[in-house]
Amino acid sequence: MTSLVAYDDSDQEDEEEGRGLSPLATSPKDNMWRSHRDLVSLGTKFHQPLPSRHDKEYEIGQHAGAGDVGRTLSEPPREMNPTPSDIVESSSASRPHLPRHLSDCMKEPPASPLKRHVAPPPGIRPYIPKRQRTVPAAEGVEPTPSGADVTPDPSTVSRLLSEVSERVRPYLGPRPGPRGAELPRRVRLRLQGHQGPVNTVQWCPVPQFSHLLLSASMDKTVMIWDGVESGRCLKVCSSHSGAVRDACWLPCGRRLLTGSFDNTAMLTDVETGQPIAKVGNQFKVMCLAIQPDNPEVFLCGGYSAEVKAWDSRTCKVERVFRAGIQQTLAILFLTGGKEFVTSSDSVSRDSAERTLIAWDFQTTAKVSSQIYHERYTCPSLALHPQEDSFVAQTNGNYMALFSSLRPYRMNKRRRYEGHKVEGYAVRCDFSPDGSVVATGSSTGSVHFYDQRSARTLQTLHAHQQACVGVSLHPVLPAVAATSDWGGEIKTWQ
Known part of the structure; x- marks a missing residue:
């Protein structure tokens, strides 16, 4: 009977989200699994491996998050589509004892500087994208003609x-005997x-x-x-x-x-x-x-x-x-x-x-x-x-x-x-x-x-x-x- 009620509550939550309502009436267990789902999505995004569910430190973090349910329910409702910074902030507040490697993956990566152009080694031709290769033809520059269209060198x-052809040269001397048909x-x-x-x-x-x-x-x-x-x-x-x-x-x-x-x-x-x-x-x-x-x-x-x-x-x-x-x-x-x-x-x-x-x-x-x-x-x-x-x-x-x-x-x-x-x-x-x-x-x-x-x-x-x-x-x-x-x-x- 208890699992059936929980299933009905989850259906009701989906209907409220579809109507644009904030899911406030949730159980501590639902909040805990939602935070876990957010962590999984973040770990996938930043290509960092998540710890196993049997990790002792990870279990401690889950119990710590379950004890702060009252403070989570008292906070004002957030937007339906939170930003990654909001998820990191709420998750770190509810679980202050996360492992170091897990907390590092939750930080927002710094903006990467512009890549420095490195000259290719000698003898290697750099790759040119197809769009850039077609730009000169679109601007009216004639492409290089093929071998059949190239004018012979004078x-x-x-x-x-x-000069004498190499195929004719062996037959220029006298040939002994009749040639025949x-x-x-x-x-x-x-x-x-x-x-x-x-x-x-x-x-x-x-x-x-x-x-x-x-x-x-x-x-x-x-x-x-x-x-x-x-x-x-x-x-x-x-x-x-x-x-x-x-x-x-x-x-x-x-x-x-x-x-x-x-x-x-x-x-x-x-x-x-x-x-x-x-x-x-x-x-x-x-x-x-x-x-x-x-x-x-x-x-x-x-x-x-x-x-x-x-x-x-x-x-x-x-x-x-x-x-x-x-x-x-x-x-x-x-x-x-x-x-x-x-x-x-x-x-x-x-x-x-x-x-x-x-x-x-x-x-x-x-x-x-x-x-x-x-x-x-x-x-x-x-x-x-x-x-x-x-x-x-x-x-x-x-x-x-x-x-x-x-x-x-x-x-x-x-x-x-x-x-x-x-x-x-x-x-x-x-x-x-x-x-x-x-x-x-x-x-x-x-x-x-x-x-x-x-x-x-x-x-x-x-x-x-x-x-x-x-x-x-x-x-x-x-x-x-x-x-x-x-x-x-x-x-x-």
Whole structure:
């Protein structure tokens, strides 16, 4: 019965506290346990351990507090939420014999002085909160760009343009024995940078600089890449105001020749990216060719019945080659540089007259116009590096082999078939030893043929769009570069 009454009194106390009333009508036992609860909360706050209930001194303090109940009831009522100082004062008054360590924990801690800044040890970077790290960006200070956005160091670019690549260096010396048919198998690098179709890709012909890859695009730019190691774009040349249709290296490897739909052809320095010479034609330039005996002279052909020979030193026309055609698709100097072949879009009803025309460079006279007798145009030409022959890419979905000596007869027993052209200017190329012929395809694949037997050696599914450019590396075995109509460039090994 006694415990039941005490339980009812405790419920009544809670109701009075909820109504904001002061709990005056309490028993001595309730006051004692309330003081103990306050001490527990204070001990938790100041992280000091409280003595056990079996401690003798703690029991004495409890009995002392129970004997002063009358004085506690006679005091005026305090606030419902007493401050820690009030609790300490009332508790110390009711229990004057508390242990020393317990009384110390009940004292209010003094205000801590400001912490002195201590410099971190050398070699250790102090921690900076996230809010402070984001403050400069909010104030308009640009953050440090990532590695992909950092502009390449000019000294690094100059070194890559002038020094020999470590990957190419072991292959610069003579290699004993025949190389054989070494073909690329997998993708090594993907070069992204052009925003339009890439018409041509070409490795630098100088062995020491053969890690450089040239690309010309319809987005009006010409780019030079490190196509062997890093895949970095080393130089961007954007001097043309129209689509760049053709580009090639000069034999020295330090200059580029580019032709554009803005009716100009331009000679550009590789290291500075600045134009050295610029000539203006009255037609859109589609194809270029450098005279082997005199690299300062080059040919320009395009949307015209004429092919012009320019001297880059004087920027003047030296010779003009006229034919009854609408446009010139490709130009190729033959062995020795005294004669060259042009490909046109002209076809006749019975035979393809003037499709391939052989010219004498000195006299500007036609040597032969009855070379190819099939009704297909030839969008590109490639010269064999060692033999007196060349191949012509035809819109009949095959490559034809011709002799580069008069009368330039076609080899009717040897055709390289299996790829498709379908109106694209698909280019072809020979391996350095001439044993392999490579070509792109309108299906996006790259085809490799044996030059002597014309059988297919390998087919790579390289691109999603039409593969229009292919170039085999002049030094490294089984390395090639390809480009497609969507602007993608890949290197293979």
